[in-house]
Amino acid sequence: MPAAFHTFPCLSDNIGVLIHDPATGATASVDVPEAEAVERALRETGWSLTHIIVTHRHADHVQGIPALKQKTGARLVAPKKAAKHVPGADELVAEGDQVKVGGLSASVLDTPGHCADHISYWFQADNALFAGDTIFTLGCGRVSEATPAVLWASLQRIAALPDQTLIWSGHEYTLSNAKFALSVDGGNAPVYQWLVNGLPAGEDSAGLTLVPAADLVVRCVMTSDAVCVQNPVVSSNTLTLPAVPVPVQSVGIDASATTICSDSLVLFDADPVNGGTSPAFQWMVNGVDVAQGATYRTAGLSDGDVVVAVDGEAASSPAVLNAIIGRHRVGDVVRLEVRQKGVVQSAVSIGLRGLPNYRLEAFESVGLPITYPIRAFRGRWLSSQIAQ
Numbered sequence: 001m002p003a004a005f006h007t008f009p010c011l012s013d014n015i016g017v018l019i020h021d022p023a024t025g026a027t028a029s030v031d032v033p034e035a036e037a038v039e040r041a042l043r044e045t046g047w048s049l050t051h052i053i054v055t056h057r058h059a060d061h062v063q064g065i066p067a068l069k070q071k072t073g074a075r076l077v078a079p080k081k082a083a084k085h086v087p088g089a090d091e092l093v094a095e096g097d098q099v100k101v102g103g104l105s106a107s108v109l110d111t112p113g114h115c116a117d118h119i120s121y122w123f124q125a126d127n128a129l130f131a132g133d134t135i136f137t138l139g140c141g142r143v144s145e146a147t148p149a150v151l152w153a154s155l156q157r158i159a160a161l162p163d164q165t166l167i168w169s170g171h172e173y174t175l176s177n178a179k180f181a182l183s184v185d186g187g188n189a190p191v192y193q194w195l196v197n198g199l200p201a202g203e204d205s206a207g208l209t210l211v212p213a214a215d216l217v218v219r220c221v222m223t224s225d226a227v228c229v230q231n232p233v234v235s236s237n238t239l240t241l242p243a244v245p246v247p248v249q250s251v252g253i254d255a256s257a258t259t260i261c262s263d264s265l266v267l268f269d270a271d272p273v274n275g276g277t278s279p280a281f282q283w284m285v286n287g288v289d290v291a292q293g294a295t296y297r298t299a300g301l302s303d304g305d306v307v308v309a310v311d312g313e314a315a316s317s318p319a320v321l322n323a324i325i326g327r328h329r330v331g332d333v334v335r336l337e338v339r340q341k342g343v344v345q346s347a348v349s350i351g352l353r354g355l356p357n358y359r360l361e362a363f364e365s366v367g368l369p370i371t372y373p374i375r376a377f378r379g380r381w382l383s384s385q386i387a388q
């Protein structure tokens with residue numbers, strides 16, 4: 001048998017509600033803003049109070065409990081986190097607990113944000129949520145003891161409940177919430193003007209993307225097109241964005257050789273710093289785009305050729321390449337010394353040093369001497385030789 005509900009006003013703007021199980025006669029009051037109002041509702045319905053279930057500790061939700069509990073002996077169920085503030089609780093509950101009201105059953109949802117101890121009661125079988133001061137018609141609860149993100153997470157949790165869920169809030173704020181909504185309503189096509197350090201920086205309603213290279217003071221001015229709006233041009237709050245060091249990209253390159261013969265194969269490796277997960281590389285020889293990739297292999301270099309790699313992205317044209325060089329730090333520059341094959345002669349000469357045993361030394365035509373300790377045949381002279 002489905003639950004029955006009775007809603008009634010309490011205090012100046014609180015909403016009182018009774019949940020009744022026709023099968024067992026059990027009846028719960030969600031919070032007790034004032035005992036008299038709940039007693040009046042019980043008389044009107046003819047129900048007998050058996051339970052009080054508390055959403056949070058604020059006085060306008062619990063101050064009527066002692067008197068009502070004394071008169072009815074109702075079982076008091078309260079948030080575990082509010083135990084110190086709701087004396088006399090018969091049952092302390094938290095996230096995941098099940099609360100029984102006769103044959104009715106509610107899941108306890110932790111919904112902090114309005115205050116740290118706030119919980120909501122979800123009677124899933126009856127599609128009913130008692131959300132206290134977490135959510136109201138056209139609004140939400142005031143944030144305390146938490147950040148807006150905490151309350152937002154609670155609201156998201158409520159939003160994820162089935163569409164047919166009926167929500168009872170702790171206050172009737174619809175009119176004041178509607179007035180507030182209209183005061184900030186931008187109509188159907190508001191115009192946004194972003195200002196950075198007081199200067200126009202874009203009119204994109206979707207947002208503004210900034211590179212925080214320096215301290216930035218940002219705000220947005222909205223011009224509403226809503227009919228009869230009180231203030232058609234309004235300014236947002238101001239955000240000050242501190243400068244954030246931007247990682248500098250760089251790339252070094254290694255060459256398998258820097259002094260080569262004219263037809264020698266040279267392998268270049270790119271070594272990026274802050275290149276991200278998959279940097280691209282553009283190789284250039286004498287400023288001309290020649291190849292892409294993490295390595296560059298070539299046998300066609302000439303004396304004095306300058307090889308560089310640019311990280312970050314590939315260049316599809318000289319103009320794009322120049323733009324890349326403008327944005328990124330160009331890596332190491334390798335200047336090649338390429339010798340023509342056959343122009344440089346290799347040679348060796350030998351000379352006599354010491355007696356009685358002959359010690360001969362060999363000298364390359366270029367570079368450091370190479371010593372060959374040769375024991376010459378006694379009594380014979382060895383003449384100098386040139387060998388290629």
Ligand SMILES: [Fe+2]
Nearest residue numbers: 056058114133
């Ligand atoms: Fe509250």
